Amino acid sequence: MQGSANLNLMIKAARKAGRSLVKDFREVENLQVSMKGAGDFVSKADIAAEGIIREELMNGRPNYGWLGEEGGGEPGKDPTRRWIVDPLDGTTNFLHGLPHWAVSIGLEHKGEIVAGVIYDPAKDEMFVAEKGQGAFMNETRLRVSARTKMIEAIFATGLPFGGRSDLPETLQDLARLLPACAGVRRWGAAALDLAYVAAGRYDGFWERRLHAWDVAAGLVILREAGGLVEAITPGEDILSSGEIVAANEAIFDKFAPIIRG
Ligand code: IPD
Ligand code: CA
Ligand code: CA
Ligand code: CA
Structure with missing residues (x-):
């Protein structure tokens, strides 16, 4: 390029x-x-x-x-x-x-x-x-995955460590999501999680309490690879809220409502 x-x-x-x-x-x-x-x-x-x-x-x-x-x-x-x-x-x-x-x-x-x-x-x-x-x-x-079925899809996230206050929400997300999908990964680098959704390796990603520097580069890479990315609370600015949900378009419509509860 x-x-x-x-x-x-x-x-x-x-x-x-x-x-x-x-x-x-x-x-x-x-x-x-x-x-x-x-x-x-x-x-x-x-x-x-x-x-x-x-x-x-x-x-x-x-x-x-x-x-x-x-x-x-x-x-x-x-x-x-x-x-x-x-x-x-x-x-x-x-x-x-x-x-x-x-x-x-x-x-x-x-x-x-x-x-x-x-x-x-x-x-x-x-x-x-x-x-x-x-x-x-x-x-x-790069192109996001073409998967459309939740039960075939895998998702990445970050688990709240060190007593972070978003633990209950994330545990509720997992309780709703795990029965519906093929797996959840926690590899420990949010920027790479976004890049991997862009590359079609993961079908989606969500995490709360991130910062602008975790997601900035990933936002444009993911969108340019055909992915959808939004704040977990619709309409909020991702860079300031740091709460993010992302996936290929077909999966997004099924995945985002699960994360949004
Ligand atoms: C962390 C990683 C991790 C995420 C944390 C971030 P850092 O960034 O992206 O995957 O779960 O919330 O703080 O501190 O290693 O740059
Ligand atoms: Ca980081
Ligand atoms: Ca860092
Ligand atoms: Ca850090």
Whole structure:
């Protein structure tokens, strides 16, 4: 695919951060880890990767605003454009030596995500999309699954850890969903969950209490792959509510009502 200059900049930043993360992953037992909240870890690897991405993107586009998970937000001279970055999605996997984590970079323009990159260095899978240009993984066009029957479909989610208050809702979701479908997965990286729905690996995904940086890139990648994605409460803004339900179109109509109760 012929990406725009912005997309190429995002890919370059993701690869550079990916190299730093792979190095840290090889020596993960030596990384210093701190806790931001119950079960919510941050390490030198997250912070180094965010620094690399920030330098690359802000050098390339000094006027754009910035929102990164570890460093927070900063408005830009151009109030219409903002990078939304999760330097390491799946920190808990990373720190346990599980090779399922990713770099996620979204570009927001006037409140809408117009470009997204999710890079999984352990598998060398680069998921990218720009609005109106389709979604790709390593040059291969992405398309959501064609499954239409709930009983054949598998879904990904995130389970509320560390005493999070959304536990009862998620348990109710599971009680309604599990009897109706072929399975539920919890692999631990929301950005990759969205990329996998775009790639047709999962038929759908839902999760509560996510942040803008978990979902920004995935929103455009999934939509460009033909998927439907909405806030769990219809009409809410996904980036601010962080409550998301996504699937291929045929499954969405059956799946979303189950999640919405
Ligand atoms: C987490 C992952 C996980 C999700 C959590 C997120 P992090 O992101 O995406 O799958 O269930 O809610 O916080 O902290 O590893 O970037
Ligand atoms: Ca985190
Ligand atoms: Ca994340
Ligand atoms: Ca993160």
